[in-house]
Amino acid sequence: MGIEEESRATQYTTLPAGSDFRHELEIRRSRFITVLRRAPDEDSARSLVAGLRREFHDARHHCSAFVIGPDRMIQRSNDDGEPSGTAGIPMLEALIKRESEPGVLDLSDVAAVVVRYFGGILLGAGGLVRAYSESVSTALDLAPLVQRRRLRLCAVEVDHADAGRVENELRNAGYVMAETGYEARHAILRLALEDKPQSIADARSRVASLTAGSAELRPEGSEWIDVPR
Structure with missing residues (x-):
């Protein structure tokens, strides 16, 4: 999915370069492992997804979202087999609606992947939306951020x-x-x-x-x- 915004940014908030940030939630026996990475371009974001597919090869889902560029012009998400709209879009919204300070939405050059291990209990569409959104939002709350x-x-x-x-x-x-x-x-x-x-x-x-x-x-x-x- 792509969303476009028009602006002339001279600054934005992002992750430090060089290392991933990871956080795990357990929701009704399902494990949601969120990995955040600085991603200056689409290749970097897709490389994160590919690497986590290899690392967590036995997981059922590797859902992803990323926002790239000072003007946040590149925005994509992928449900990776979850019901349409229940994973990638909530993850992307957690990224683009992240406030670096009250009223300021400027997070960019960030890729998020949530690896899910199914725990045997169905969460339903609403439960999945909340789980994927919470997974990314909580990781962002805990991750170190810098201003670029x-x-x-x-x-x-x-x-x-x-x-x-x-x-x-x-x-x-x-x-x-x-x-x-x-x-x-x-x-x-x-x-x-x-x-x-x-x-x-x-x-x-x-x-x-x-x-x-x-x-x-x-x-x-x-x-x-x-x-x-």
């Missing part, structure tokens, strides 16, 4: 001997640091800033102060950066 923001990257060249001090001072001042590069003669520190003239001017002033005016901030375009919530 499109920020302006600016770089500054400093001597290797000063790089650690300057970077620590910038972090302590609340600046978000992107990847640091090391060249033969200099270290290149990168700051991720709000794309506002005052934010960039303030950063320039801070860098000048920390380097006694010997270094200057230069723009390097923009990038999506994970920011702790």
